[in-house]
Every structure is written in structure tokens, then in C-alpha cells.
Amino acid sequence: MQDMGIEVLLQGNNLQRLLGGLWVTLWISFLSVGISMVAGLAFGIIMTSKNKFIFWISRAYLETIRIIPQLVFLFLFYFGLARGFNINMSGELAAIIVFSLWGTAEMGDLVRGAITSLPKHQFDSGLALGLSKGTLYRYVIVPQVIRRLLPQAINLITRMIKTSSLVILIGVVEINKIGQQIIDFYRTSSPSVSLWIYGVIFCIYFLICFPISAFSAL
Incomplete structure (x- = not known):
């Protein structure tokens, strides 16, 4: 009889x-x-400041986040800071902090x-009409920026949803970790289990990300 690794999903509580x-995975993502969308909007506005100190601090933060891989930051927060300073930090919390810092930097640069x-006359016209900077950004600039x-x-x-798969490397038990545990348990009795389990995970990521991606074309 042909080995059907897909049957593994229906055995015990594997699917559950x-x-x-x-x-x-979804909770972390x-x-x-x-957090990134809200903080990134504020960070992007800050990055447009003409203050040189604010400009260089913002650029340093942005370039640091871009240059260093997210995996290194995950290790730094979870294995370095948390363990080095005896901070009780779960893998989930470390992942949320790292991905939020990354997303805030990237979103901030998009906002900037x-x-x-935007045409400069929109800023000049709003200020000429007596609008405060806060009101100008709230009712004129931010809606257009969005x-x-x-x-x-x-x-x-x-990208953030897909990159969340890295959390398996700091011990977070998410969908990829569960899939690996199932594969390890059935590897001998069902040699094709890897194909089916990872195939299902592939389909799950596609079903999550495709509708979000398609929304941008509306």
C-alpha cells in the first residue's frame, strides 16, 4: 500500500x-x-524633522535595523539581553519586540x-490658512500618506508574517515547530510525512498572505 503521509494529520490531535x-504564529505576527503600523506612522513623521540631531538618530536606528539580520536581533534579545541580565522574557515576547522594532523602522521609512x-504647497497652504502642524498632519497629510x-x-x-517563522530558532512552539515535531515522530512509519506536513504549512501561509497581498490591488 502506498504511503500517504497526509493521513498523519488525521491521527490523534495532530491537526489540532x-x-x-x-x-x-498569527498572534506574534x-x-x-x-504595533509597527502605529509606531511607524509616528516615526515617519519624526524622520521628516529638520532637526539634525533627530535626523541622525532616526537614520542610525533605521540603518541598524536594516543592516543587522532579524535572526541576530532575536538571538540578542532572547539569549543575550534576557539571559545576560537575568530578565524573565519568553520567546514570544522577544519575537514581538524584535519584529515591532523592525516593522517600525521599515514602516517609518515608507511614511517618510x-x-x-507630497507637493510642498500643501504644507504651505495649510499653514497659511492658520492650521497648526498637528491639525495639518491629522486632516491633510496623514490621510494622503495612508x-x-x-x-x-x-x-x-x-514579509513580517513570513519572517515570523524565524522564531522557531529561539524555541517558540509555532506552526513550523509543531510541524517538525510531527515529522520527527512519524519519520520512520511514514517516510513521505515531510512532504505532506510542509505542504500543508505552505498552503496555510499562502491562504493567509495572498488575500492580504491582493488587497493592495483594490
Whole structure:
């Protein structure tokens, strides 16, 4: 009889465990995304400041986040800072902190680019009408910025969801870790189990990310 690794999903509570791992993945991803979108909007506005000190601090933060791989930051926070300073930090919390810092930097740069691409007369006209800077940004600048950066922001969101798979390397039991545990248990009795389990995980990521990506084309 042909080996059918897909049957492994229906044995015991394997499917339930896989869905539980999916919940951990989504929780880490979407919480990080939510923090990044809000903080990134504020950071992008700050990056447009003409103050040289603020400009260089912002650039240093942005370039540091871009240059250093997210995996290194995960190790630094979870194995370095948490263990080195005896801080009780779970892998999930370390992942949320790292992905939020990354997402804030990337989102901030998108916001900065969208703001600087707006015609200068919109700023001058708003200030000439007596609008405060806060009111000008709230009712004139930010709504336009959101429309301009929506496609890039959605691309960032899908990247963050996919990159969340790195948390397996700091011991977080998410969908990839559960999948690996199932594969290890059935490797001998069902040699093709790897193909089916990772195939299912592939489909799950696609079903999550494709609708989000398609939304940018609307």
C-alpha cells in the first residue's frame, strides 16, 4: 500500500496541534504588525524633522535595523539581553519586540517617503490658512500618506508574517515547530510525512498572505 503521509494529520490531535501552532504564529505576527503600523506612522513623521540631531538618530536606528539580520536581533534579545541580565522574557515576547522594532523602522521609512513626495504647497497652504502642524498632519497629510503607502505597507505586513517563522530558532512552539515535531515522530512509519506536513504549512501561509497581498490591488 502506498504511503500517504497526509493521513498523519488525521491521527490523534495532530491537526489540532498544528492549528494551535498557527495561532501562535498569527498572534506574534499581527500584534507586531499592529504595533509597527502605529509606531511607524509616528516615526515617519519624526524622520521628516529638520532637526539634525533627530535626523541622525532616526537614520542610525533605521540603518541598524536594516543592516543587522532579524535572526541576530532575536538571538540578542532572547539569549543575550534576557539571559545576560537575568530578565524573565519568553520567546514570544522577544519575537514581538524584535519584529515591532523592525516593522517600525521599515514602516517609518515608507511614511517618510510618502510625506516627502507630497507637493510642498500643501504644507504651505495649510499653514497659511492658520492650521497648526498637528491639525495639518491629522486632516491633510496623514490621510494622503495612508493612501500612497498602502501597497508598500501591505508588502511589509506579508514579509513580517513570513519572517515570523524565524522564531522557531529561539524555541517558540509555532506552526513550523509543531510541524517538525510531527515529522520527527512519524519519520520512520511514514517516510513521505515531510512532504505532506510542509505542504500543508505552505498552503496555510499562502491562504493567509495572498488575500492580504491582493488587497493592495483594490
